[in-house]
Amino acid sequence: MTDSGTIRLALVDDHKMLLGALTEWIRGAASDIQLVAAVTTFPELLAHPGFPVDVVLLDVDLKDNTPVSLRLAQLKQTGVSTVLMSSYTEPNIVREALASGALGYVPKSEDVSMIVNAIRAAHRGEAYISAELDLAINSGDVGGSPKLSAQERRVMALYGGGEPVKTVAYELGISEETAKSYLKRIREKYRVAGFDVGTKVALRKRAIQDGILLQTD
Structure with missing residues (x-):
């Protein structure tokens, strides 16, 4: 953990345009979040000099054939909290992600303020998903x-x-x-x-x- 209440964050998404947009949004939306890394692959994250961070915002669907549960296990071992983001909102996918150890799950269509809330919640060790997803998985x-x-x-x-x-x-x-x-x-x-x-x-x-x-x- 960092001092002074700053959350050290890393972004992992293989869509470079979205990664760039997220970088700008988060920098502009939250002064308590320090963006340490924004990378397109999981190995890049693990090799980054700023790793481990406090929270990782991780795309569920990285095209590298590695199960997301394995990535979550690796991050948990290093004491990193993970918020998953995806264009998928099917209840079974969300349930599986949360059961595998993710602390948050946010659709990519969510407003940046929701994503920031999910990052802050994960830093506190609390689970966070949007109200719509919560209703869907508890339907x-x-x-x-x-x-x-x-x-x-x-x-x-x-x-x-x-x-x-x-x-x-x-x-x-x-x-x-x-x-x-x-x-x-x-x-x-x-x-x-x-x-x-x-x-x-x-x-x-x-x-x-x-x-x-x-x-x-």
């Missing part, structure tokens, strides 16, 4: 409420119970920015599932209906 609950992580449920319970964001952050030992990020993600998951929890009142009502918050009055 056994189609027509019902979205599946929330344990931390998302805690945030929803505290905030829905009337606590301000600052108190939610304090209670859970996270930053205010992280608490806001959780709330945004919770609302997005519900939006994708067809529920509007845009207001605090609506979110509280939904939390009670879903058993996350007990009706106390």
